[in-house]
Amino acid sequence: MSIATRIAEAIGRPQGDKHVTCTHCGHDLEVARRAMSISCPYCNKRLILEDYKVDSYYAVRDFSTSGDIVVEKKGHVVAPIKVANLTVKGKVQGAVVALGEVKLTKTGYLKGQIAAKSLCVEAGGFLDAFLRIGDALPSTETASSGAAETATPPAL
Numbered sequence: 001m002s003i004a005t006r007i008a009e010a011i012g013r014p015q016g017d018k019h020v021t022c023t024h025c026g027h028d029l030e031v032a033r034r035a036m037s038i039s040c041p042y043c044n045k046r047l048i049l050e051d052y053k054v055d056s057y058y059a060v061r062d063f064s065t066s067g068d069i070v071v072e073k074k075g076h077v078v079a080p081i082k083v084a085n086l087t088v089k090g091k092v093q094g095a096v097v098a099l100g101e102v103k104l105t106k107t108g109y110l111k112g113q114i115a116a117k118s119l120c121v122e123a124g125g126f127l128d129a130f131l132r133i134g135d136a137l138p139s140t141e142t143a144s145s146g147a148a149e150t151a152t153p154p155a156l
C-alpha cells in the first residue's frame with residue numbers, strides 16, 4: 001500500500017482501539033477504530049460497528065450496530081433496532097434496544113418499545129412505547145413467557 005496509508009495505520013494503532021458492546025451477547029470488545037464489522041469472539045456473530053444515518057424509508061428484520069444510528073427527518077425505520085445511541089428526528093417503528101441513550105427531537109416519532117440506559121424526549125417529539133429505562137438491560141430477548149414457572153404462583 002502507499003506510504004500515506006502505512007503512516008495512517010501506524011498513527012492510528014496506538015489510539016485506534018475503541019470499546020464497543022456486542023449487540024448480540026453484550027460482551028465488551030476492543031476493536032480497531034476503523035473496522036466496519038468484526039466477528040464477535042464470544043458469540044461468533046457478525047457485529048456491525050458503523051454509524052448509520054437514515055434519511056429514507058428503511059424496513060428490515062434486524063437493524064443492529066455497535067455504533068450510533070441517526071434517523072433524519074425524512075427517515076422512517078421499521079425494524080427491531082439494537083444500537084449504542086439512537087437519535088430520532090424522523091420516524092421509528094419497532095423495538096429499540098440501546099446501550100446508551102435514545103433521543104427524540106422535536107420532530108421525532110417513535111412507536112414500539114424502548115429498552116435503553118437513558119431517554120430524552122424534546123418537546124414536540126411523539127413517543128408511544130413500552131419503556132424500560134435504566135441500567136438493567138435484557139441480555140437477549142425481552143419476551144420471557146416462561147417466567148411464570150416459579151414456585152410461588154401469584155395470589156389472586
Ligand SMILES: [Zn+2]
Pocket residue numbers: 022023024025026027040041042043044045
Ligand atoms: Zn457477541
